[in-house]
Amino acid sequence: MTKQSRLITDKQLMFSVFCFLQASPLFQSLLFSYTAQESWLAIIPAAVGGLLGLLPIIYLYNKNRGRELSGILRNILGQKAGTVFAYIYLLYFFIRVCATVSRFSGFLSTNMLPQTPIIVITGILMISCLMSASRGGENLCGMAFLFAAMLLFYVIISVPLLTESLEINNLLPVFTLNKGTYTKAVVTAIAEPFANLMIFLELFDENESREELTQGYYKKSKLGKALVLGYMLSAGLIIFAVFRDNAVFGEFSKNVTAISFQAARLISVGEVLSRLELIYAILFVTTVFFRVSLSLYCLSKLLANTAERGGSTRFVLPFGMLVWCVSLVLFSSNSEMKEWSYVSMPFYVWIFELLIPLGLVLICAVKGLMGRNCNATEHLSKLKFNKDGKVLYYGTLIVSGVLLTVIFFCFFVFNYQIPGPLAPAKWLAEKVVQLFVR
Amino acid sequence: MKWKRIILIALSVISTTFFAGCWDQREFSDLAVVMGITVDLNDGDSEGTLSVGVQVANPVPYSGSSGEGASKESYSEFSDTGNNIFEILRSVTHVSSRRLYNSHNQIVVFGSQLARQEGIGGEMDFFLRDNEMRYSVLLAVSEGKAAEILAADTNYEHVPAKELAELIRNQATNSGSVECNLLDFVRDATAEGSTCLVPVVRIKEEPASAGGEESGEKSSKGAKGEEGGEKKFEVNGSAVFKGDVMVGQLDERETRGALWVRDKVDRGIIEASFDDVDTEIEVFECKTFTSVNIDDNGKVSVDIRCEIYANIAGLSGYEGLLDNELTKKIRSAASDTVKEEILSAWEKSKEMECDVFCLGNKVYKKTPVLWEKYQQSWQEMYNEIAFDFNIDINIEDVGDLTGEVQWKGVDDKK
Structure with missing residues (x-):
């Protein structure tokens, strides 16, 4: 296992949570499409719901100090079932990060870089994410404060700059929709952007509280507090941004696809301070970069720990290449990607981010009632990157390398078409992906 | 670690070779920067229901009242007819060597005939949907043909569309007309129980002046009136839209x-x-x-x-x-x-x-x-x-x- 020279502090974790969540609302349009000028009304209960969804994660961490996700799952569900669930989570996180990259490239190719091939847009992102993720979780979380400060500054400063277009009246009327629509909007908003933090369980064993565990003493962790603070800060900013966008666009909100981006395009102070959508785009790229990098690192670590092969950053490169490949074929078009985000994605998020964690908490509680302790303050993994690990590493590397080469040639040599002999492979890949996506 | 380095170096070489090409580079000299668009109902013999005109700023040096720069035209105009705006704007590529670039567009002027008879909803869809267009683009309705508006003489600016946009923005000083952009229009025209006010612009023919040139006023090319006077635009009053259809006009x-x-x-x-x-x-x-x-x-x-x-x-x-x-x-x-x-x-x-x-x-x-x-x-x-x-x-x-x-x-x- 690669030795971590430094640990993630609570503050770093707090800002990481903040940045991780902020990468989602930058895509947001699904909430507005349901509730238009009343989105500000739907986002508040959604934020509260997301906060409640955070509690099982904190509970699971507190009951399983020093363990990461696969360890927690095995501890609660048993060795075999825990391993199976860990692999399912691996697939879930993988699809989520592929979807994030796909949506990112969709946005950039539509609004900023229409002539640039998508493979290049995602390629540049993935190369930077690979380099960043391969340096470990602490390095990633260390960057979070800077990104968070930039985001906070932009969102807050954008309000006075939009004074000419802002009208508080645009937040009205309220309660014009039926209960079903509100429920749908709140459920969707909980799924995206709020309930996305299950992947952080993979990072908690690198928190500074690990130091206490290795030194043999145990004190009450502040990690839960950091997590909640980061969440609340991020949720507050999201609510603020929704208020701003609603106040600018009013009932027209439901028709605009990239609403925050369009709001940024309206800023013009004396025709000098204008074109601020560039700042928005930079922040958008930054937060997506952070989210994808962190997800890649967590994916690599989860696989290493689940397969018991050690080396938390070993699988970053193969995963990066796989994500690059799959994000290119995951959706056939931007429209399909948006439809997936609207219709299917919230369903999976609710299962993996809310229901399964809640189920794990219930199992813990039942085990407690039955007199079987679910608590575990475990020694930390000391797995070495052994021969089996190398086989897995080079195996995934070769497979992802071949896939990437094939797709690269499909794009550049075969004029963006998947050639005939590879069509069955594409079909198979799509079916596997669709099992999760649809 | 050796392999990792080799792969990273390979990726860097690939990225610098293939990705540094800047697919989306847009050289200023390759773009036709649109400053104003006019949309009229086509009542001529040519095909199509719409007549669309585009005013493009010519990148020539503006400074100085003499010399090479001043002798060149400050703007170019393209127009065509067809059934929808996007089709017509793309057809400009048949006569312009540069691609139209809408991000700096200042104003869209609709002819009152189109606004009254057909409504402007269909045309607005393009302006709201197009990625290059900004929601802050101003709207105006012309008395008579919109195409004639942007052919008028200017007082200060070299491009009529720019001057008209400034003129409309300046209406706040007397509130005798309004300033309305794409977002204002769509917000008002789609809201329940609401109407939208759009500034009305018309051509005002000024008598031929003897001392126009001596007075130091610069003017770009522009149409001359029947009596040889300058045709200048005037913004006054507002057009009232119920939904996307113009239902009347208010004076100042x-x-x-x-x-x-x-x-x-x-x-x-x-x-x-x-x-x-x-x-x-x-x-x-x-x-x-x-x-x-x-x-x-x-x-x-x-x-x-x-x-x-x-x-x-x-x-x-x-x-x-x-x-x-x-x-x-x-x-x-x-x-x-x-x-x-x-x-x-x-x-x-x-x-x-x-x-x-x-x-x-x-x-x-x-x-x-x-x-x-x-x-x-x-x-x-x-x-x-x-x-x-x-x-x-x-x-x-x-x-x-x-x-x-x-x-x-x-x-x-x-």
């Missing part, structure tokens, strides 16, 4: 009347007269609070509370110092003027059968259920509104004079 006074109630008056001059005294007061701040009440019989009463902050800009016909009594009379007379403007807008809107004050929208936003009940009969209810005015004019300053200057010998001249 009526427009300001509507804007008082819509709380959109920033600045302006109110003329007021009483007892042989003529005065002008300059509004520099205004806030209007409007509340709409509907009784059980469906009778609508509207309370309009207007807080106006103004300075005295002109005073004549009064001897003596400006005292509280006179100020009171000025306030009262100015208040009457505001009421008259509001009522004149109301009378005109009744003729047009629309709600220029957006009072229906206020009802809808406050109590959507009530609006649902009265939506169908709103126009009849609107025509019977009982207004209650509370116009509070605060005179903040009298300028640099206390009373009227008494000019000696004035009577002799008379």
